[in-house]
Amino acid sequence: MHIVDGALSVPVLAGGAALAIAGVAVGLKKMDYDHLPQVGILSAAFFIASYIHLPIGFSSVHLILNGLIGLALGWAAFPALLVALLLQAVFFGFGGFLVLGVNTLNIALPAVLVYGLCRGGIVSSSPKVAATWGAVGGAGAVAITTVMVAASLALSGEAFLLAAKATLIAHIPVMIVEGFVTGAAVLLIRKVKPEFLNLSEEWEGG
Amino acid sequence: MPQFLEHSGSSWKGQRLKHEPSWIDTLDPRIRVASAFVFALIVVLSNDFGVLITGLFASLLLAKLARLNVKRTLRRVIAMDMFMIFLIVMLPFTTPGEALFSVAGYPASLEGLLHALRITLKANAVVLMLLSIVGTMSATTLGHAMARLKVPDKLVHLLLFTVRYLDVIGQEYKRMRRAMQARAFVLRSNSHTWRSMGYLIGMLLIRSLERSERIVDAMKCRGYKGQFYLMDNTVLARQDYSYMVICALFFSVLLALNFV
Numbered sequence: 001m002h003i004v005d006g007a008l009s010v011p012v013l014a015g016g017a018a019l020a021i022a023g024v025a026v027g028l029k030k031m032d033y034d035h036l037p038q039v040g041i042l043s044a045a046f047f048i049a050s051y052i053h054l055p056i057g058f059s060s061v062h063l064i065l066n067g068l069i070g071l072a073l074g075w076a077a078f079p080a081l082l083v084a085l086l087l088q089a090v091f092f093g094f095g096g097f098l099v100l101g102v103n104t105l106n107i108a109l110p111a112v113l114v115y116g117l118c119r120g121g122i123v124s125s126s127p128k129v130a131a132t133w134g135a136v137g138g139a140g141a142v143a144i145t146t147v148m149v150a151a152s153l154a155l156s157g158e159a160f161l162l163a164a165k166a167t168l169i170a171h172i173p174v175m176i177v178e179g180f181v182t183g184a185a186v187l188l189i190r191k192v193k194p195e196f197l198n199l200s201e202e203w204e205g206g
Numbered sequence: 207m208p209q210f211l212e213h214s215g216s217s218w219k220g221q222r223l224k225h226e227p228s229w230i231d232t233l234d235p236r237i238r239v240a241s242a243f244v245f246a247l248i249v250v251l252s253n254d255f256g257v258l259i260t261g262l263f264a265s266l267l268l269a270k271l272a273r274l275n276v277k278r279t280l281r282r283v284i285a286m287d288m289f290m291i292f293l294i295v296m297l298p299f300t301t302p303g304e305a306l307f308s309v310a311g312y313p314a315s316l317e318g319l320l321h322a323l324r325i326t327l328k329a330n331a332v333v334l335m336l337l338s339i340v341g342t343m344s345a346t347t348l349g350h351a352m353a354r355l356k357v358p359d360k361l362v363h364l365l366l367f368t369v370r371y372l373d374v375i376g377q378e379y380k381r382m383r384r385a386m387q388a389r390a391f392v393l394r395s396n397s398h399t400w401r402s403m404g405y406l407i408g409m410l411l412i413r414s415l416e417r418s419e420r421i422v423d424a425m426k427c428r429g430y431k432g433q434f435y436l437m438d439n440t441v442l443a444r445q446d447y448s449y450m451v452i453c454a455l456f457f458s459v460l461l462a463l464n465f466v
Binding site for chain 2: 003034036068079086087092096180
């Protein structure tokens with residue numbers, strides 16, 4: 001999912017950075033100090049997810065969790081993911097420095113989109129419907145991210161087209177696993193602590 | 207990607223430094239962050255091989271000076287290279303141009319090969335530089351440096367919180383996995399496994415949130431009102447100025463090489 005420094009063209013880098021800064025600004029505005037711990041936890045969860053490996057078929061994939069982060073945070077997903085990606089780049093050499101903007105945009109924008117699309121579904125009174133929407137959100141976020149990664153590559157040069165297509169195909173198993181995991185996580189969180197998904201305390205469901 | 211090449215988040219202690227002390231630790235963190243940024247900017251925007259190779263050598267030199275753990279650094283750099291391996295391997299075959307050699311009937315072009323080489327050089331130079339001059343400071347110091355560089359307060363707070371929770375969540379995750387193993391849960395490729403892991407992640411988040419709420423309450427009880435005080439010394443010392451001069455000279459040389 002992370003693109004390294006040097007691969008993308010300058011307009012893509014600059015455009016990605018500008019949009020990411022705008023997203024982070026909106027996110028910071030919508031996030032108050034009382035929510036900081038929750039945002040921090042999800043930011044850390046993204047980091048940890050990258051070393052949770054789940055088997056699928058003969059191989060294994062690691063979780064991304066940007067769908068779940070989006071469902072819980074909305075716009076605050078932007079600052080949360082920027083911080084996680086910055087820490088990964090600086091302390092683990094994941095990705096790079098100047099592509100931070102593009103990487104943040106590619107992972108956080110799908111999270112926000114999923115929030116907009118699936119939010120209505122996960123507050124449904126039927127747990128089955130909610131879990132399904134959670135799964136759609138989890139798989140959908142990975143799908144959009146993959147398309148955006150492929151697009152950033154394709155926009156940087158036609159020579160990248162094949163690699164972009166390969167990225168798309170390689171991530172189908174990730175989408176399947178992510179869908180199951182996010183669906184189950186939504187189901188559990190709804191039951192145990194609905195405030196986590198910003199559902200009010202009087203909310204009746206599940 | 208093979209699992210042994212992945213980073214292990216557990217090897218990182220966040221607030222505690224785990225590397226040999228070197229002169230780089232004596233430099234002001236703001237200058238380290240700023241110089242890494244300028245270096246990345248110059249290297250990524252350059253296309254001249256002289257610049258890129260000089261940049262990579264400078265990174266290697268700094269990695270040596272910063273006394274990075276060779277094995278750990280190598281693993282991280284290789285893991286980063288694995289991210290883009292397909293991209294780099296495919297490039298010679300997808301870039302149109304003069305054919306250099308061919309594999310199984312597909313011609314590889316010189317232009318594509320050079321492009322692939324350039325990406326590899328840039329990515330490695332930037333990552334090595336980051337690991338040696340920014341990655342060697344504690345995450346808390348990084349947060350403070352960012353605050354001094356006028357990064358929005360909330361973002362800095364978020365960074366500091368995240369660093370704290372990384373440890374907490376990582377340990378909690380291991381604890382819950384062990385509990386599952388004790389109940390004979392084995393990871394398999396089926397929906398039961400994925401669903402159980404989903405429940406695990408849900409529970410993990412909830413437990414961490416409840417914990418964080420207690421932390422915030424404790425902080426409020428001690429007078430926290432949305433501000434951390436930066437108490438570290440921010441006066442630039444002599445070695446900072448010498449480092450700045452060296453950086454300025456080196457960056458000018460890199461820029462000049464582009465136009466030779």
